[in-house]
Amino acid sequence: MDVRTILVEPKNEENIGAVARVVKNFGFSELCLVNPPVMGTKAYSVASHAQEVLTAAKVLGSVDEAVAKSAIVACTTSKHGISVNEHLRMPYLSPHDLKNKVEGKSGVLSLLFGREDTGLLNEELMRCDLVVCITTSPIYPVMNLSHAVSVLLYELSEVASTSAGLQLASVENKERLFWHQELFLDEIGYKEHKKEKTLLMLRRILGRAELTAREVQTLRGILRKAEWKIRHHR
């Protein structure tokens, strides 16, 4: 979805600049400001290399104008409901739930972020399709505005966020390593009655490490090198 970040009556221009930076960091560009303060050099300084996001930000007079043509309007709140009776803030989604909910959909997803001190008004919460809450510590639940935006945009970022697509070593490849380790223990005269246990331990350690094919190759190279040294020494 096209994510539109909407700040409703932000008071602090540094926060606006910081939000512009986050918007660009996560590969987005649309920023709307509802009744923002006058912005000077501070906002631009904090925006750092995202000044064009700030320059292109739409300044509007109402939430209605800001959410125009959205497919989904999600509001954010630091206080979530407790009773299922409280429809205003309940059921709420975590940022991760929101990501799952909108995945594969198209259209504009408007994210509403409220004022630094009082958040969104009840009538603003009421007009939203979804309520999103970043669960924080009850001792100090209120996040800085740009931090809350960071967490939401991090979850919604379409950029591949892991090296999970990385080619892991195949079972056969790893089995050759384990077989090689066994030969190596024999080569170094490792005690026969301890061998089985130690080999299992190695298998467990390397299993947890989720080896790449390249790493298996390097580990076997070390074993070969050591074997050569041992035989050469004889």
Next chain:
Amino acid sequence: MDVRTILVEPKNEENIGAVARVVKNFGFSELCLVNPPVMGTKAYSVASHAQEVLTAAKVLGSVDEAVAKSAIVACTTSKHGISVNEHLRMPYLSPHDLKNKVEGKSGVLSLLFGREDTGLLNEELMRCDLVVCITTSPIYPVMNLSHAVSVLLYELSEVASTSAGLQLASVENKERLFWHQELFLDEIGYKEHKKEKTLLMLRRILGRAELTAREVQTLRGILRKAEWKIRHHR
């Protein structure tokens, strides 16, 4: 795990204050500063209601002292490796991968965050157990320090982060609603040949909405009220 946030040679005192706030927002308390600048009123002002985190922060002269007694040391970088050959930054984990990796473990998890401009040095990356990378846009990959900390601590926060535990309506409960809707369509003289299709559409809409028991009860209340009105009018 006990999460220890370590800032290595941060330059900007506002960033340090902002990080203290995030630490407290997500229910953590441990903050270590390796060679920080002199901190004045600005850091405390940005920390807002997390000033005690700042006051209690350990100020140390080296990364080695900061990571002492950790079970796992994870470093963060905005640049990840590309080739599996680049062991320094590869394989890397996303913040979500890190959460999965450490879940259920105990001991101190040290998170190293580098300098605002140059990040962590190669020798600092080298001594870490895990590499974590928040994948950002290649056009502007460098996040503000406190924003990067926000994303990591958000993922690692132990606080229940969703209303998923919420009591959803049972199948039986929802089936009674669907049966009630069918009776209602009959009551209002809905066209017989359209009925099946419309009932399926209602079932799909309400299915996607993941209704709570309370909401089912309210929807049935509306139907009963409407039925009463229709009959009363006759």
